[in-house]
Amino acid sequence: MDVNPDKLSSFMGKMLGEFGAALNSSLVMIGDKLGLYRALSAKGPLTPDELARATNTSERYVREWLSAQAASGYVEYDAASGKFSMLP
Template sequence: MEVNSDKLNAFMGKMVTEMGAAMNASLVLLGDKLGLYRTLAAKGPMSSTELASATGTAERYVREWLSSQAASGYIEYDSASRKFSMLPEQAMALADQDSPVFLGAFPNVVASTFLDEPKITDAFKSGKGVGWNRRSECLFCGTARFFRTGYMHHLVQEWLPALDGVVDKLKRGAKVADVGCGHGVSTRLMAEAFPNSRFYGFDYHEGSIEAARK
């Protein structure tokens, strides 16, 4: 089989880039979990010592995390001051969970694909499905946080008004079933926006319902 070296090099470049992104997902996950992005966005520019002190983490690990994030273009580094910071655009994506473009929760979803791999592999062999309620817990948390920002900025403002007559009916008073409500983010947003209506959230993953009730 004849191999085209240009196509091979292009494909290898694509694969290396995607492998780097996959590895970086775990670093984004811990940066979100430990509040490293949020603290850096709020208080930066900061050195690794300052960020570690502010977040109660170990400086040696924070130093490596900061360097890798700067090399990936997720944060900024100033060689003169030897401090790290975040651009407004970076902060919107990684530090502000109320931002319309927040992505900090997505690595939770990525993590679940690896944790659930044994179940998916078995399903490939058996032909049976893997129910949503059988997935790893981080999938539910990540999904709720990932979609939350879209619901906050678009559900009541744009999506519901796009449905003929729905908003008027909700204003007057209606009974609404939010099927597959997950952690109840969409259910609560609609209930707060339309107090004359009654909203019921349903999900066959019991853990999600428990989280929604809290």
């Protein structure tokens, strides 16, 4: 059986996109359940430590969550201040 490299590449891209969406949907649910979005919206921009304290959650987990959300374009990161904020 011959494999069409263009179709294979397109299929792999689609699979990776679907996988990323599935993973990110869990992070969105976590952010909503823990009040991370609400606190960031009300009090932001915040550092991971500030958001963790505002929501009574672990700084390490909040930092990872914020980084993933920034990489996905759900929140904005300012490298100069080290703070994250909600997008308008």
